[in-house]
Amino acid sequence: MTEIRSIDERKTVLQVQPHYEFREEWEILAESEDLSYEALDFSLPPALIESGLFEEYAKWYRECGRTTSIHGFFMDVNPASSDPAFRALSRERCRHSCATANLIGAKNVVFHSSCFPFLRGIYLDVLNARCAEFYQEIAEEFDVNIFIENSPDIDAGPISTLMKRINDPRIGVCLDIGHANYSNMPIKQWFEELGEWIGYFHISDNLGIYDDHLPLGEGAVDWDEVDELWRALDRKTYMTLEVNGFVTAGRAVRFLRENGYFGLK
Numbered sequence: 447m448t449e450i451r452s453i454d455e456r457k458t459v460l461q462v463q464p465h466y467e468f469r470e471e472w473e474i475l476a477e478s479e480d481l482s483y484e485a486l487d488f489s490l491p492p493a494l495i496e497s498g499l500f501e502e503y504a505k506w507y508r509e510c511g512r513t514t515s516i517h518g519f520f521m522d523v524n525p526a527s528s529d530p531a532f533r534a535l536s537r538e539r540c541r542h543s544c545a546t547a548n549l550i551g552a553k554n555v556v557f558h559s560s561c562f563p564f565l566r567g568i569y570l571d572v573l574n575a576r577c578a579e580f581y582q583e584i585a586e587e588f589d590v591n592i593f594i595e596n597s598p599d600i601d602a603g604p605i606s607t608l609m610k611r612i613n614d615p616r617i618g619v620c621l622d623i624g625h626a627n628y629s630n631m632p633i634k635q636w637f638e639e640l641g642e643w644i645g646y647f648h649i650s651d652n653l654g655i656y657d658d659h660l661p662l663g664e665g666a667v668d669w670d671e672v673d674e675l676w677r678a679l680d681r682k683t684y685m686t687l688e689v690n691g692f693v694t695a696g697r698a699v700r701f702l703r704e705n706g707y708f709g710l711k
Contacts, residue, residue: 458708461515461686462695466503469510471692476512479699483507484515484556486548490517491539507550514645515554515684518543520597521695524560526576536560537580544588545570554684555647556620557581558597561604570604578611585616593646593684594621597601600630602639609643620646624688627667628654637675644679649698650688661694662701664689683708 460479463486464472464648475481485507487494494500507513519539527533540557547555560572585592594605605619619640626636627646637644647674651665652658662669676683685708687698702710 457682458710459514459682459684460699460702460708460710461684462692463686463688464692466499466506467694469506473510474598475596475696479696480685481512482514483510483698484517484684485513485546485550485552486517486555488543489517489519490521499524504546504550507552513550513552515556515686516543516547516550516552518555519555522678523558525580526560526573528572533576540580541584541587544590544634546583547590548588553591554593554597554646555619556593556648558595559599559605559608561599563598563600563604565669566603570607574611577608581617582612582614585614590618591616592620592647594638595620595622595646595648596625596629597622599625602631602636604678606639607641608688618645619643620648622648622650622688623667623672624650624652624657624659627652627665628656633668633672635674637678641679645681645683647676647685648682648688649685659688659690661689662698669705669707673705676708 454490459482460483461482462476463484463546465616466487487503494503496634523536523539525533525536527536543553581592587603594608596605599605607617621636621644626633651660654666687695689695689698702708
């Protein structure tokens with residue numbers, strides 16, 4: 447296998463989310479395009495563990511030499527829930543994601559924002575206080591970088607106020623361009639409000655209404671603008687393609703390289 451370049455040599459660490467069942471096909475693409483992996487296979491509640499395949503999956507991700515990141519549990523997870531039992535289960539799920547990252551050699555863990563998008567005031571204050579404390583606790587406990595992704599968020603306010611409560615360089619923002627594209631806020635404003643904390647991206651396209659995960663260039667995202675905003679950050683970032691399958695991922699890589707986006711050639 448061709449050895450991928452050191453992460454330190456790349457300003458954009460371009461990643462895909464392979465599926466274990468099609469690992470041979472993903473490996474061909476990753477080797478030809480110098481891609482790293484964000485493991486998505488471990489992101490749903492414990493079906494993988496119950497199937498008895500967890501160790502098999504973990505072994506491949508650990509030994510393939512490409513796994514830099516993992517997408518944490520995200521379905522129905524709220525580590526700041528007002529229900530103590532649900533909060534405890536959510537935190538258990540998050541800890542499991544971080545432990546899995548350690549097991550497979552991933553340094554980065556992505557969690558979705560758990561903020562209900564239309565509530566502010568005391569709700570948001572309590573949620574962000576609990577989340578800030580918890581994320582700092584597990585970043586220290588597992589020595590991982592944690593990136594909070596805009597998911598249900600309709601604007602950047604909740605994540606911005608969360609990040610202002612955090613004092614740990616291992617915790618930053620994963621800006622999902624697709625999610626930002628159908629939010630109530632222009633993509634440029636997401637960069638303006640969260641730029642100092644952005645170290646990670648999820649990229650896909652959509653028509654500005656749903657999270658379609660369309661191939662890049664087939665939706666309404668202005669990629670020239672996104673590239674310009676990314677360049678203004680002037681820092682190394684992880685960037686994961688979320689485009690449904692290795693064939694579409696290959697097309698997305700070619701789209702980025704042909705246009706010279708994100709410093710890729």
